[in-house]
Structure formats: structure tokens, C-alpha cells
Amino acid sequence: MSETASADSGANGAVEGGKNNAAANKGGKKTEKKRGFFGRIALFVRQVIAELKLVVVPTRPQLINYSIVVIVFVAVVMLFIVALDFGLGKAAGAVFG
Template sequence: MSDTEVIQSAAERPSKGGGNIFARIALFVRQVVAELKKVVAPTRSELITYTTVVLVFLIVVMIFVTALDYAFGWLMIWVFG
């Protein structure tokens, strides 16, 4: 293990007093809104690409699981008759 000390700035340290609950809720909402403003929606072509990748992956996984199901089913019939 490392014994290095982590130094946090005053803004990163959790407050010990807690403060007003409504002030903390308002701060949380402001931070959420600020983060949501950073979100960039995908373009139409990116959305089509992502959807295609997900569907192809889903089909591949379905084929793999189906093959395993048939293989184990055949194995059970062969072993237990």
C-alpha cells in the first residue's frame, strides 16, 4: 500500500456542519443543471450508427445463446438419454 497523503482543496472537502438543507438542495439542483448544459446530443448519423451497432451486437449475442442452448440440450439428451 502507498502511504502518500492526499491534499484536498477547501472546495473538495466535505463540510462537517452540514448547513441549511434547502441551501444544499439548491446547490445540488444548480450543479445538475450545469452538468446537463454540457451534454451534447448525438447527430442523426451518430444515432443511426449507435443503434445499428447495438442491434448487430444483440443479434450476435442471441445467436451465441441459442447455440449454447442447443448444444447443452443435445448434450443432456446424449448423457441422460
């Protein structure tokens, strides 16, 4: 996010504020003074809190579904890697053995 975005706005407002401010400053001059060290830290913390408010906690059925999908995907990839390792091992044994 840009430093020119307002600190107390949400994530969408900060992006829109940056666009409006960029359009107003076509000459490249900054109208807002540069934030100090602690001001930038405070802005960062406010932006983190605003983003965390947008997080949606999945329901129990969604969480179970996502977990099953991840476990199945990991099992399929693991089987693929085992087959590839076995096949390359047999090929290396045939060539060098």
C-alpha cells in the first residue's frame, strides 16, 4: 500500500485513497509530509488489523472438506514421487549395475 493512503480507512478505502491521491498529484509533488519511524509502524499495525477483520473463519464442514482434499492431494503426490523414485532407481541399476 502506498504511504499516501489514509491510515484509518479499511483495505479497500486505502487502495481507493491511493488512486485518488495519485490522480491528484500528476506533477509528482507530495502533498502529505513523510511519516516518521513510529508513524509508519502505527500505520502498519492499523493496516494489519484492518486486513485481519476481513478474514473469514471456515465452517466445520468446509474445514473437514478442505482437510480431506489436502490429505488426498498429498497422498497422490507422494505415490507419484515413490513411483518416480522406484522407476529411476531401477533405470539407474540397469544402466550402472
